[in-house]
């Protein structure tokens with residue numbers, strides 16, 4: 215990794231008083247957190263969970279508010295901002311998901327812009343940044359009493375809804391969400407959103423162990439055991455507990471604030487197609503920090519369907535959003551400047567897989583190439599493991615080749631070992647019989663404007 219001055223952005227001089235961290239603290243960090251980069255490959259090993267000192271755990275505060283699929287661990291963004299940002303930098307994340315990039319940027323007092331196809335981004339972001347409301351135990355009990363006695367009903371506009379719940383649970387949910395949708399107090403509404411969604415999911419036949427929305431014998435028996443005895447009482451007790459969890463998480467997040475009193479501006483564009491939006495941008499940002507969608511086996515809109523319908527989205531809206539999801543959508547071709555991409559493309563025999571591979575790179579690179587001309591300093595692209603027919607796809611290398619051709623400098627690729635996602639681990643690659651190191655890691659590609 216580059217030392218000293220090279221950690222400071224080239225485009226603007228940062229005086230010691232403008233640094234995000236006091237110098238002594240920065241020096242301490244430097245000892246533990248600057249990995250050695252291999253001069254040839256520009257790769258370095260890192261454990262973001264260990265080097266980032268500010269955020270105690272991956273699920274601390276609002277970072278553990280909601281289980282969004284394949285979300286950033288906040289320490290990745292924290293590391294980037296600590297080492298590469300100046301206090302007045304503005305950050306963009308075009309695939310923001312649950313909004314981790316913005317939530318970490320806010321801790322440091324940086325302004326940010328977040329985009330995502332998934333409309334959940336908007337509500338999750340609004341919940342996460344709100345100051346924790348002061349509620350006494352009796353306030354909370356009154357709230358639950360109000361919910362229980364509500365006579366209004368809300369029925370999701372989804373023809374398939376009864377497939378996912380026992381009929382008596384569905385009836386209860388319709389009343390509780392009837393109360394929710396009529397609420398005028400915005401703070402209470404935000405506070406209750408995630409607890410309602412979580413409790414609704416717990417009482418649904420959806421299996422949370424699967425990546426996609428899916429009913430399983432395991433989840434059916436979970437619901438059956440939840441429904442023994444006075445299950446309605448249990449439902450509201452769980453809901454109350456979840457509200458308390460949100461209150462705690464909001465307070466924890468506020469304790470992490472280290473923004474020097476700077477005012478933060480946030481632009482949130484949820485429910486938008488980044489391919490469309492990136493064609494016509496008039497803004498500029500200093501840093502782009504993002505983790506693009508997975509190459510396969512992840513359908514974010516489908517995974518969010520239950521939540522979206524209960525929040526009031528219609529079947530037609532959800533279908534429209536799903537049709538724009540990467541890599542399942544048709545996309546105009548761009549010129550991809552990567553020999554590795556073209557070699558892989560030729561070697562994939564199966565038409566369906568080749569099409570998905572093609573769509574993935576044409577859409578992600580098209581968006582990032584459009585945005586690159588509006589990024590003043592650096593791009594940070596965090597890519598997870600992906601395989602085609604058991605072969606790990608070198609997504610990071612393809613990104614590096616494309617952008618270095620366009621004049622960006624490849625500064626480093628930091629390789630983080632995945633601890634939590636055992637799902638992807640295999641000892642040997644069945645196709646080659648060789649030990650498969652790439653499958654254990656996620657790659658943070660760091661590109662600097664040349």
Ligand SMILES: C[S@@+](CC[C@H](N)C(=O)[O-])C[C@H]1O[C@@H](n2cnc3c(N)ncnc32)[C@H](O)[C@@H]1O
Pocket residue numbers: 282283284285286287308309310311312313314315329330331332486487488489504505506507508514515538539540
């Ligand atoms: C790996 S996730 C990002 C997770 C995020 N870093 C977080 O911490 O929650 C990739 C995101 O890309 C989004 N996505 C997929 N297709 C998209 C499109 N056409 N336009 C914008 N976002 C899209 C998905 O909805 C998903 O949230």
